[in-house]
Amino acid sequence: MRSKKHSTSLSFDRVPCPSQRQHCNLISCSGRFSPWIGRKTAVYCLRLRLREMPAEPESNTPAKIFKAARLLPIVLAVLCPEAGVAAPPVSVGLFRLFRSAVVEVETRRPLLIGIHDGTVHARKVLVEGQKLQVRLNAGKLATSLVESDEQLELWTRKESVTIEGGRFTLVIPGKIRRDFCGRLQVHASHDQLLFRLTLDEEVAVQQILRSEMAEAFELDALKAQAILIRSYLRTSRGRHSEEGYDYCDTTHCQFLAAFIDEQDPFQAAVASTTGWILTFQGKPFRPPYTAACGGQTLDRNHVSHSIYPHQSVRCIYCAGHPLFDWERTLERSKLFRALSEIRGAETKDMLAALATSEGTRSAELLKRRARRSVGRLYGWNIIPSESYSVDSSTDPAHIRGHGSGHNRGLCQAGAIKLARRKRSFLEIIELYFPGAEVR
Ligand SMILES: [Zn+2]
Numbered sequence: 001m002r003s004k005k006h007s008t009s010l011s012f013d014r015v016p017c018p019s020q021r022q023h024c025n026l027i028s029c030s031g032r033f034s035p036w037i038g039r040k041t042a043v044y045c046l047r048l049r050l051r052e053m054p055a056e057p058e059s060n061t062p063a064k065i066f067k068a069a070r071l072l073p074i075v076l077a078v079l080c081p082e083a084g085v086a087a088p089p090v091s092v093g094l095f096r097l098f099r100s101a102v103v104e105v106e107t108r109r110p111l112l113i114g115i116h117d118g119t120v121h122a123r124k125v126l127v128e129g130q131k132l133q134v135r136l137n138a139g140k141l142a143t144s145l146v147e148s149d150e151q152l153e154l155w156t157r158k159e160s161v162t163i164e165g166g167r168f169t170l171v172i173p174g175k176i177r178r179d180f181c182g183r184l185q186v187h188a189s190h191d192q193l194l195f196r197l198t199l200d201e202e203v204a205v206q207q208i209l210r211s212e213m214a215e216a217f218e219l220d221a222l223k224a225q226a227i228l229i230r231s232y233l234r235t236s237r238g239r240h241s242e243e244g245y246d247y248c249d250t251t252h253c254q255f256l257a258a259f260i261d262e263q264d265p266f267q268a269a270v271a272s273t274t275g276w277i278l279t280f281q282g283k284p285f286r287p288p289y290t291a292a293c294g295g296q297t298l299d300r301n302h303v304s305h306s307i308y309p310h311q312s313v314r315c316i317y318c319a320g321h322p323l324f325d326w327e328r329t330l331e332r333s334k335l336f337r338a339l340s341e342i343r344g345a346e347t348k349d350m351l352a353a354l355a356t357s358e359g360t361r362s363a364e365l366l367k368r369r370a371r372r373s374v375g376r377l378y379g380w381n382i383i384p385s386e387s388y389s390v391d392s393s394t395d396p397a398h399i400r401g402h403g404s405g406h407n408r409g410l411c412q413a414g415a416i417k418l419a420r421r422k423r424s425f426l427e428i429i430e431l432y433f434p435g436a437e438v439r
């Protein structure tokens, strides 16, 4: 006998996201929604539909719903491939600029320490109130466990020391003190200690985001920047492979700020974009970003072999930033000295290139080289960006320009302004990287 009641079945519809934002109210997926991003950055979300079914025997209905509910996580896992897919950890060389021969490790939670010499490995536990001190000693390591009452336990001339994993504070006495989370290996080089931190990619993204957008709290600007940082990490692995790690912790690669475990917009931006990177025609590429573009970004095609055709983008949103447009002066003698250090180019050709505001590719390359030479000799604030021109008919020479650094890719000040105007992170990325897709 069939019941007169109707039963229900579950089905999923892919529908345009009504809010064009990541967190709409259609269906949750591991704590967030899963967008599919088409060529025009349309955002789609999942809608769970409870469909009326023909009447069935009463006894079968709960079983059917239970069976469908059991399938729900499987379906969501298929639809959200990024969920639960962890990227391999990344490795970062720390504190290379300090060329330090001594380091101290402190902790608030018990840390397992490995002390290695050939095939002999000792294990110790570092606890709060103690300090692990590692010194360079004739090409090897002298390691001390310093108690709060300054009693020492010593291991001399070992090959390496490892913090097996967790949160700790790394201190170069009198120079720097910074928190990290991960696995730390300390080795001896000729005249300095080498620090190799292995950490989760998402932790690295969050630490870099904290330094890149330190003054920002606009969530969609932070999300856009988090995606760019993750894209950089994915496409630049092994940049320092000869030194034994993937990236350094300076602006040569990506500046790594202190590890902070707080429920704040930085953490939220990384958590809600976990695993997402920027792609073009299905392939990841390395996206540049700059503090402020000054109205127009430069294209990048003459300085990179990227698969993505970087375009010059007009951006009025960073107006008001101190580097939106700028003027500087430099004594002619200093300018000429900087130009004389550039090999393979005549000074008169250099001056002609520098005089143009809209230059050819070769002029742009010469301006780039001139900026580097001036920066190395007299400081990088003399010519803050690669978008500039020089009037060398006066002394001092007048330098006018706009924007900052390489002046390419995402304009951070513009992204912040757009996020304040309720533009989504996908819209921000679409503006600065037209045709790219987030995956
Ligand atoms: Zn580097």
Ligand SMILES: [Zn+2]
Residues within 6 Å of the ligand: 292, 293, 294, 295, 296, 315, 316, 317, 318, 319, 411, 413, 414
């Ligand atoms: Zn801008």
